[in-house]
Amino acid sequence: MTIRRNLFRNGGNLLAATETIRMSTLSLLLAMVVSAIIMAICRYNPFEAFGAIFTGAFGNSRAISQTLVHATPLMFTGLAFTIAKKASLINIGVEGQMYMGAIATAWIGALDFGLPAVLHLPLAILFGAVAGALLAGLVGFLKVRFGSNEVISTIVLNTIAINITGYLANYPLKADGPTAQTNRILPTAELPRLFQGYQLTAAFFIAIAVCAIIYLVMNKSLLGYEIRCVGYNRLAAQTAGIPIGRVMVVTMLISGAVAGLAGAMLVLGVDKRFIVGFSPGYGYNGISVAALAADNPIGVVFAGLIFGALNAGSMVLNRTTRIPTDFINVIQAFVIIFVSAPLLVKDILPFHKLRRKHDK
């Protein structure tokens, strides 16, 4: 099983691909069933709940638009986590990198250079990506140069980034008024809405494009090959002459840039400014997305859509029923646990036991 999975990670093996998709689907279903059982125990009607979520996510065109809007940041953060994971790096700092990206974008977006939108908008996006990349690059540098564990340094840097952006939005960049937020970005930096009256912007399609680009880079380029080698066996990669230090730093830079894009797109497309505490944990939920996507950039698109739908649906759940929306978060947490514990899933699902014996 592990070998098959690793093969898939390293190149595309159809058999392993179907196996991975099957395991992800089973884990997702299992997470939903467990949540439904918990709902039933709490004397809520799970069918009513999932019905409301489905209506809220796909019921009409506005619901679908909301699903796509909610999926966008999750796709970016899930992709950021996935990229680092390819090199066996665990980037828990997506949240902090996203904050840095958001503040940089909000700063550039609100500055009046007299630029037209075709220049101002890309410039704002670029600054967001660079800010995220720099923070993540620091993590990579610390790891390569000093051997600091990236898990710890990202945890530390998350707090530092959230505090620094909080300081910036409270003091130097603060907009007039009681709330801690920056000035509204100029119209030239705004991501235009695609349809009148819907929140959907081009950010969603940029997210898909970035996922596709990362997929190509990972699977069809020399850099991607090196990243996967470093992730698969660091020692062997070094023996083969791959500069593992440089590859790890570059991986973190790319991962951070994508995390920064998550913040940039939220600022330019949804919030129109940096608001302190704007993220309900997109960085951490990205880990659920990456888990469900089985570390595949194309899988991230679908996993992001699934969680986007759950989140959009939870809004309706909140409005139309008395069922707590936190069930959505319970589902997400269970997804991480089940996807990362294939042995557990096989223990729970009886028909898998036969296969397991057969495998041996």
Added chain:
Amino acid sequence: MISDFILRMVFPVLISTISMSTPLILAALGGVFSVRGGIMALGLESMMMTGAFCAVLGSYLSGSAWIGVLCGVLGGMLLGLLHGVLCIRYKVNQVISGIGLNLLALATTTLLMQLVWKNRGSSPQVASLEYSGVVSPLFWLTLVLAVVASVVLFRTKFGLRLRMVGEHPQAAASMGIRVHGYKYIGVLVCGALAGLGGTYLSLDHLNMFVRDMTAGRGYIAVVINILARYTPLNTIWCAGIFGFSDAVQIIFQGRGIPPQLVQSLPYVVTLLVLAFGVKHITPPAGVGKSEDD
């Protein structure tokens, strides 16, 4: 003049430092047992949060704060056990398991609050620990626990075996040590101590549970573990640094000094230590691995 200064500034900061660092010391002590047994303690946040919640629930249902403390410890142990089962039996990546449990604990406690108290933000006030004097008896208990932990880890057969399991599980197994048993004990002790830390937050610091009560303290405890080089006694002063910065930040609030910058300071210190001191800080060699790889 000087006595006035001590009374108005030093004393409150000291008290505040003690009350802020107590839960951090407890959780980090738990982390030491977990890491020494070879299990990364990234799930500390979930154990603290569950501990804090169960403590309030126990106190709410029974009316007795001490039963609440017991429930808090048991709640922490439950999450410790869950982390252990995932990491030991099902060989889940220890970082992912920890994060998954942290998200699960946050979601579940918020959910349960609505089910039990019909309120998403906070629980009603419950019976909390009462004592005379300004310093909580739990703080003194914490200091005693740190000393006990140090003795257990470095002066007993159990401690030696636990460290051996964390360092080199195959070697430990070849000597007939029950590797899994020791690892489970490690995570259970970890859960109990972190649960007690959470209990301190909800039944001593406050007398209720609020959503996301631990607010990242479990992650700070992980960082404290590194700073303290996984030793119980160093944990006390390392946690003290973080508690102190929290205390100072509260004092500075509304005096023109940005609290965000004060709050960042211990993290910047940690980052510098990570960069320049990390060569001297290595976790046990077996951390993050399951013994058959």
